[in-house]
Amino acid sequence: MHISQLPKGVPTKMLIGGEWVNAKDGAITEVIDPATTEVLAGVPLAGEAEAMDAVSAAYNAQPEWERRAPRDRSEILRRSYEHMLERSEEIARVIVLENGKSLADARGEVAYAAEFFRWYAEEAVRQTGIIQRAPSGSNQIMVLRQAIGVAVLVTPWNFPAAMATRKIAPALAAGCTVILKPATDTPLTALLIAKILVEAGVPAGVVNVLPSRGSSNIVSKMLHDLRVRKLSFTGSTPVGRTLLHEAADTVINSSMELGGNAPFLVFADADLDAAVAGAMIAKMRNGGEACTAANRFYVEAPVARAFSARFAAAMGALKMGPGLADGVELGPLINQEAQEKVEALVGDALDRGAHLLSRAEPWQGKGYFVQPAVLEDVDPTAQLLKEEIFGPVAAVTSFETEDEAISLANATEFGLISYLYTGDLAKGLRVAEALEAGMIGLNRGLVSDPAAPFGGVKQSGLGREGGQEGVLEYTEAKYIATSWS
DSSP: OOGGGSOTTOOOSEEETTEEEOOTTOOEEEEEETTTTEEEEEEEOOOHHHHHHHHHHHHHHHHHHHHSOHHHHHHHHHHHHHHHHHTHHHHHHHHHHHHOOOHHHHHHHHHHHHHHHHHHHHHTTOOOOEEEEOTTSSSEEEEEEEEOOEEEEEOOSSSTTHHHHHHHHHHHHHTOOEEEEOOTTOHHHHHHHHHHHHHTTOOTTTEEEOOOSSSSHHHHHHHTSTTEEEEEEESOHHHHHHHHHHHHTTTOEEEEEOOOOEEEEEOTTSOHHHHHHHHHHHHHGGGGOSTTOEEEEEEEHHHHHHHHHHHHHHHHTOOBSOTTSTTOOBOOOSSHHHHHHHHHHHHHHHHTTOEEEEEOOOOOSSSOOOOOEEEESOOTTSGGGTSOOOSSEEEEEEESSHHHHHHHHHOSSEESEEEEEOSOHHHHHHHHHHSOOSEEEESOSOOOOTTSOBOOEETTEESOBSHHHHHHTTEEEEEEEEOOO
16 A cells, blocks of 8 residues: 555654654664555654753653643543544554554544543543641651653554554643654554644653664663653563663653553353454454453463363454455554564464464465454463464463462463452452462453553563553652641
8 A cells, every 4th residue: 555545734854843854864764564565655754853852852842731720621622522532543554554454443542542631631630639737646647749840751563653652642641741652563553643632732852753673772861861861661671671771871750561461360150152252352452462451361271272272263263464455454563573473483382282273365466464263272382372462363271270370370470460250250360369479350351441540560571551540650749847836
């Protein structure tokens, strides 16, 4: 697909201080349609000079934005929500073109992404502090919540709209200005959302967007500028560790939403039809390219074969193709590297004795397509059980006891989300409490909600996004001791 098929009016320049600009050195990157491998657009690549310009713009805009009445910030976020809904089909098409997901998936993402603007429009006017008398009676304790300052936001390619709004919305609600560095593969969606924010009334310098290659050079430059006070990163655990080291040099407040390797437990007393339906959502949302995607399916032995057969049939029935084509449920992966990684994981599992239950016919044409597959009897040493798959492949293994299921689920460095299905609520809550994860889907294949705290434990990250907790990540508590008696 060619650039002419992009919706008109999609920005292809970076946003700094309210101006749409090219890179000073003329550097650009080509945005590729993963369904066709053809070029969609050329987008400027920010370097260190542009990074410093963006920091200056955000820093200069910070005092006035923080002083704005909370209701003013709220109204701008509310208008941004309304504008996103009005242009939802345009945004969804851009997501499909640069990311590859199906149009149905993209429409769902736009609706989810817009909700962050609505939720934080409401939270912007509800930042409460406390006043209490000190236990000794000597003074009053006052605690204020103040904006933390300039925030650098780094987002991934798999949810180019939702990951941007999930960070921008609470930051703006708290009174922070932001510099967004979207993923190199999917900058167009972020730029379009920035345009919507500008049209909704966001002042110059409050939101800046810097497409660039990788997260190291310009992010490191910004993190070593003392005017920057916040880092919020969503991406892989290895990159997150590197950025935490960088942030430590200037003691920058950091939030990290990192990798996952989600287990999906099915007990023998579960409703198998509901469990399969939930598995399809947990595994195949966004084509499996999600940190919340279920990777490891552990099924109690008496129902393991029945579950696997139904699950394999559902996976095999998915219609694969370019995301904008009619009826397509599964598009390509993001790039050739992702395609080769998933194929290698499947090959490794088969070499170690896994049984391939189903696999659709290979895609006949261009694009980074991988056929959906279900494998059972996967060897515990297979990489398929150890890594984030980030693709339409599922590994099924059986278990005998509740304790074994919990042990298998927790046997990972990650702890973002776990899923479980059971007909016994007491068992479900008992197991949920024992699972080492920041989020639990109990008889549900989808947990993401702007009103709920999203985040993980262990190597899956620090802090929370969404809910009331999300806006607190962009504030500092200031304690004032005084007395009026």
